[in-house]
Amino acid sequence: MQLATIFAGFVVFGLSENAKGPAIPRIQFDFMLNESQLGTLLSLNALGYLLACSFTGFLTRIWGIKIVTVAAFGTMAASGILIYLFHGYPMFASSYFLMYIGNGMLEIALAVLGARIFTTNTGTMMNLSHGFYGLSSTVAPLLATGLMSATVFGVTLDWRGMYLVMLLLSVVPIVFALCGSFPGDELPHEDRIPLSLLLRDPVLWLMVLILTFGVVSELAVGGWLVNFLEKAYGWDAVAASGMLSAFFLCFALARLVLGPVTDRIGFNLSLIVFSGFSAICTFAAIGGGERLAFLFAAAGIGIAMIYPTVMAFIAKRYPNGSDTAITFTVTLMGLGSVIGNYAIGFIIEFVKNGYGAGTPAGLLRGLQAGYGFIGACAALCAVFGCILYRVLKKRKELI
Template sequence: MRFNHKMNYTLLLIVVFGGFSIFGISENIKGPALPNMQLELNLSDGNLGLLLAINSFSFLIACTFTSWLIDKIGTKVTSILTFLLMAVSGLFIYLSSNFLSLAGGYFLLYLGNGMLEIGLAIIAARIFTRNTGTMLNLSHFFYGLGSTVAPILAAQMMGWEISSTILGWRGMYMIMLSLSLLPLVPVTLSRFPKGETEETNERTSIKKLAKDPIAWLIVFSLSMAVTAELGIAAWLVNYLVKVSEWNLADASGMLSIFFFTFMLARLLLGPVTDRFGYTKSIITFSFFAGIISMIPIFAGDRFAILFAIAGFGIGPIYPTMMALLAKKYANGTDTAITFTVTLIGVATVLSNLLIGYIIEFVTSLSLRPTYVASNQLGMQAGYLFLALTAILCGTTCLEIHRRLKQQNNIL
């Protein structure tokens, strides 16, 4: 029995770590692909913002039903459906020929991503009951690992020639998302923890969370952090290509460096958050990321490496906030995760739309002599907004820390 328990725990670790790796890959192969998509399908920056908003909306829908689905059919079956859906979405993206069909493929992908996010968060919260900050940061390290590999590999794969045909972004998506089938092996062999969801729903309800100011502050703070994280993943390559006039390979390389620092921070700083405190850690990380991201916008291309170094600040925020949630709402972690991640989905729908339209609005107002120069200014404005969201995350967390201190419950 001891061997079986250890073996099952090992399989669950493979599911969590492997799942987060696939999550990182599926979310961050879009950076190198977006410029080619935009050119081939004649998409405006507003269209790209709308596409990313559709992604967030799909993610949001998944967040609203995944916890319920886990209750009804179990974690194992839900996980199997999730990975199958992500693989099928790659086929739909491969077959896309216009904005509508591309948006449909992305909708399916982010439906899978949303289910994966909630499912992995619930599994991790159930099995990592000790050293929570360290283990959640380690889990999200694998998201960073997948994210680091994704842009470089995606950029290279798009140039592959198969039977005298360039693979392109469509073929790249189909091949990369087929990797979602690999975790099905440990999922099928594992026994997943049961019974906690019913217990926690009795103790902590959505109604109670909706009346808790700290719960709403956590939602806003984490929404700002996620906006910064996903915004950099989506827009950094475009920024470097259009503003700094880099080639696609170099720009994709910088995005991979960002995810390398992002990943390294999650690997190394988890134990620091457990000792230093979750709120104080998030405040420090957020202000560092925001300030570092602003410098190249104003100081120029020679400081572009700071875009990547910002990953040290952004990387640990999400798992550290998840650890804070697990400790603050120990009697209802599943419910708190569902409440928080669902509302983050609402916020990221709005923020993704906003980034695209900030770029278009500033471009249209610019008095620069050419459209290219005007668009460069628009891209700078959009990226400045991303840096400000990281600072807003830290500012909000200052208030969370103050309120927890009043309750003698500093986390």
Template sequence: MSNLEYKQISRKVFFNNAKYNYILMLLIVFGGFLIFGLSENVRGPAIPVIQNDFQLTQTHLGALLALNSLGYLLACSFTSILANKIGIKWTGITAFLSMTAAGFTIFFSTTFTTLSASFFFLYIGNGMLEIGLGIMAARIFTKNTGMMMNLSHFFYGLSSTVAPIMAASIMGWNGLSGEEFGWRGMYLFILCFSILPIIPSLLGKFPTEKIEEGTVLSFKSLSRDPIAWLIVAILSFGVVSELAVGGWLINYLVKAYQWEITDASHMLSLFFLFFMLSRLLLGPLTDRVGFTKSIMIFSAFSGICNFAAIIIGEKGAILFAVSGAGIALIYPTVMALLAKRYPHGTGTAITFTVTLMGIASVIGNFLIGFIIDFVTKVFSNGDNELIGLQAGYGFIALLALLCSGCCYVLYRIFCNRNELV
């Protein structure tokens, strides 16, 4: 046997080996969530600067974030169909490439219109990636589903923890021309990392979904299932509350307490530190306590922390960060719940749930900005923005409590049917 033939056989054996293929799958899922966390949460330090550069009102800012969610929603509506046609492998690769391209379009944005279009494009890639990663994880993690889903999303929390500090630092870097990177250069630099997970994606063999005859799940059957709608409500309230922190916490601390962007970025990073550690350390508890009960308890904890932080004021700002320990478990645990509840057609269930969650996210982001401006104008004639900011962030806290309340209803239904998950 020649040396070349030996290398070819060794390479074939290596990549066909289930153990090494599983490692490649982990690299894609964990790496994908790392990239996803960065792309989602570098916006915190950038938003006040973008708002100043384009002279945006809070309502305009809310509309921009809502447009982001609209792009995410659009991606959610077609990603499952795309995955069925071209495969989950090429769907993931397409998502990574589109996010990289978005980095360039953001960099060259000179007007609010082109910036809005660029963020819209970025969030199409984000939506494709999140749905794709969810489908991959559901197919790969068939054992200890709750723990592994939370571990996967731990990497989202890990990158989210460093994202605000990293973004604030990169924005101050000087390029070859001597000019600062700013928010444009920062986005380009960060989003170019999206190329990296493509390498294991090209090498790995992706698992396919096993469908038994007569068990095909459809959007029509889900739309008639009250349980499916309750899960949509739970995920919508929980995730809108979670994502709103990345978009509004720094703005709140800067405008309400006159913090420096660097200090506010550190607080957002602390939020994601609690967020990350919760998924790592408390994720395994979800399999033991039960998915439904875990969501109910931890979302209530998050809502209470946020309300307490608003009431106490600047001295209680640390509670904004602590709330991350509760809200962190909502999304991955709902994904685990969907995988167990709908084992034959998990991709369809995830797409149905996350798409409707995307609609709620569009509405939620717009409402937060509108509430801030409306309350400020009505209750202080536009002179005291603090009261508006408190109302807007109070709405974020309320969403977490609504998530817990809906989960309690689902918990009672499951108990009555002896179907507790």
């Protein structure tokens, strides 16, 4: 039941997080949002994610991981109902915000549960479990596109109905969670590493930077790739969603296949190699134009490995403080996501206006600059990975 909860949880997580790719252009059209306003919307949602990350670790210590996990899935299901029912922008934004609250709670709950039960072959198992996120993310854009055009009882689901269907799938892992028992809640508080001690470790701060830049690069693809391909190259929704699905297919296969590599070559070296590969692919795809667009998908191979490898690193380095370390790291990562989404929208708008807001060239350059920021985040992830490697090698603490 523990494994079923984790695997099913990551499936639902991937669907809810990456259905937004095809939906965002429609949401933007329905509410008449420009790129800057769209970036602000995504940043506010990331703020909800951040808030949830900040209090979920506290709730886990009080209620236990089982109740928190069920509450996370329940919040996501409720948000799907509210998105479908409310049509005004303020209520839609609030419902969308609630979905990210659920996502943030689920992020911490699944990470903590994984750290507790994957005590051997940690890199392999972390990547395998996160591979289910990649698999569901692969089908999410195409499934979302299909659901948005589906008709039920003579009514077209559109993007609201699509979110309703996707998020109500949260009921499945709720059943698994209620039927299972969860380890680790019995650990005495005095045996846990206090946050004050963790904050003195520079390695943890480097992990925060690596995770932040890695996840901004990862999540931004789901929000901006379809938008980029449709507006920069004139692709239709199906073709653009197909490329996003190809990205997540590479993403999922990497986690399913390459997990043992992280255990073999070490977590530190893995972070450098994989994030650097993603950055190279992203910059090559932008510079090469439409003929090298397939490299947008190939970038998923590298960026997929960052999050689970960081979680595996934390589980190994802080065995009695993984709950606290994960909560702290992921919370600050959420703050970076807020800034990252806003920065992409701002960069697109700024560069577009500089080249001519109403011209095709201005739009293309703006989109290229915004997406270039995604590649830059992957590159910075590799840079801080190199610094971490040097620090730990000097201490003889490489993992």
